[in-house]
Amino acid sequence: MSTTTGQRPMRADARRNYERLLAEAKESFLEHGADASLEEIARRAGVGIGTLYRHFPTRLALQEAVYREEMEQLAAKAYELAETSPPDEGIAAWILAIAEYSRTKRGLVQILKATIDLHSDQFISCHDQIETAAETILARAHAAGTARPDLRPCDLLRLAHALSVASERAPEDTELLLSFMLDGLRPRS
Amino acid sequence: MSTTTGQRPMRADARRNYERLLAEAKESFLEHGADASLEEIARRAGVGIGTLYRHFPTRLALQEAVYREEMEQLAAKAYELAETSPPDEGIAAWILAIAEYSRTKRGLVQILKATIDLHSDQFISCHDQIETAAETILARAHAAGTARPDLRPCDLLRLAHALSVASERAPEDTELLLSFMLDGLRPRS
DNA sequence: AACAATACGGAGGTACCCTCCGGTTGGCAA
DNA sequence: TTGCCAACCGGAGGGTACCTCCGTATTGTT
Known part of the structure; x- marks a missing residue:
């Protein structure tokens, strides 16, 4: 769950979305607790829900990050x-x-x-x-x-x-x- | 949350459903933990979801019972x-x-x-x-x-x-x- | 038997979860 | 620059759950 895949660095758009998600997630978890809506996080990050799940396959993965x-x-x-x-x-x-x-x-x-x-x-x-x-x-x-x-x-x-x-x-x-x-x-x- | 409303006793059907719900709820909570699906409880009790909510307006009320x-x-x-x-x-x-x-x-x-x-x-x-x-x-x-x-x-x-x-x-x-x-x-x- | 009062049930609107895949984009090689 | 393809995006879609609302059915009482 880091910003590099171990090999090549992430593509620019991927990295951008990853960071937006992280920022919104931080905010949402703070605001609504650990079971904040993942869809809202994606929404607020201006990103599709699929993108969220690609970067963070599980809620726990997102929280960990x-x-x-x-x-x-x-x-x-x-x-x-x-x-x-x-x-x-x-x-x-x-x-x-x-x-x-x-x-x-x-x-x-x-x-x-x-x-x-x-x-x-x-x-x-x-x-x-x-x-x-x-x-x-x-x-x-x-x-x-x-x-x-x-x-x-x-x-x-x-x-x-x-x-x-x-x-x-x-x-x-x-x-x-x-x-x-x-x-x-x-x-x- | 008791089986009588304080005044007149509950109607027969109401009481029957109340008890079925309680029994299924006990089972479900045991099986799936405190956030078992309320709809499934109603289903297993052979009762509409509305009936569940009438008897137990909130999940906590059901758990309490x-x-x-x-x-x-x-x-x-x-x-x-x-x-x-x-x-x-x-x-x-x-x-x-x-x-x-x-x-x-x-x-x-x-x-x-x-x-x-x-x-x-x-x-x-x-x-x-x-x-x-x-x-x-x-x-x-x-x-x-x-x-x-x-x-x-x-x-x-x-x-x-x-x-x-x-x-x-x-x-x-x-x-x-x-x-x-x-x-x-x-x-x- | 008829009539309130009481209780039933489930459709319906909303929200969320997670998957899947057609379309888009970024970066590299020619 | 152009073109190509791997990498990435987005969101529709199918499923589940929550809770409300109200037309319908049941009860028990007169």
Whole structure:
């Protein structure tokens, strides 16, 4: 789903349409959530529906393309946090970042889901990227002994996913929910 | 959404159709998830689509009717656990029960969402029922000092919702995820 | 038996999904 | 420049689903 086919570069018109679609899709997903109408996206891009489907055979493919950049930023944030924060704080901040982000850009939730799902082969690059980031940030916590040893990278992503879904309708409680997740239900001793 | 209109009982044919619809809906939601086709439900019930919409003006109304019974059972479970288990174990078990249940009967997730959303006036009875159950089970934990004082009933429901969504594709990890939520990320000391 | 009141059903208008293929366009070679 | 063909476009078309509306049928009551 990149702008080159690996071999020859795309034809000029193809590239133009690809980019218009991407721009409109970004807008539409933001506006109507992850199940915005694909036909409207094509319409707004001034392009036939067939063209949309040629470039992005599936809704998920389109979402991936739209959010790839943001995914990279989230991954980058993990590396940044791994260097600048204490391990456990870093994890908390990262989960929060993912959750908050995916509330704004609602399409991300589906991608997160697909990323979490091991059987999705469409998303290998996104998957690897985020999973590696999760590994990195988790590795330090494990080394420092501040994370349970049985905590895996994908669990981190699942928690982020859970948090983003759960706080969808009550953004103001996001941090509180996260604190429950992180610190447990018992009173601090 | 009950089988009587508050005043006179429903006409015989109306009641018959109502029940057929309910039965087919239960089946369909189980089979295809919460967004099963309403037209197919009507078809399988041998009833016109108009009849479905008359009885259940909205998809959520139909789901509510289908799951009301199960909601009652979940609420009952809360009371049962409140009497038979230590407070914190009870909470864990209850959240788990909700999450496991909603994975099986996938429509419940939407209801859980609507229940959590305070602005849904369609669901007052369900909402009250579950929320009261959550209150009860939580009250004991608070009294016993085993739950953080800032933990509210709706947070419990949100956690259950989060858990059910997060473990959708990996049921085997449900308990592990729950343990992260409950016990936090730090190693046990 | 006749008459309201109540309930039925499905046609119809709209929207969306996705596929398929005749027509168009861009870029390269002559 | 011209011409050619692979690459690309667009949208019609067939299918499904949503929801509304209203002429028709059924119920139960007098």
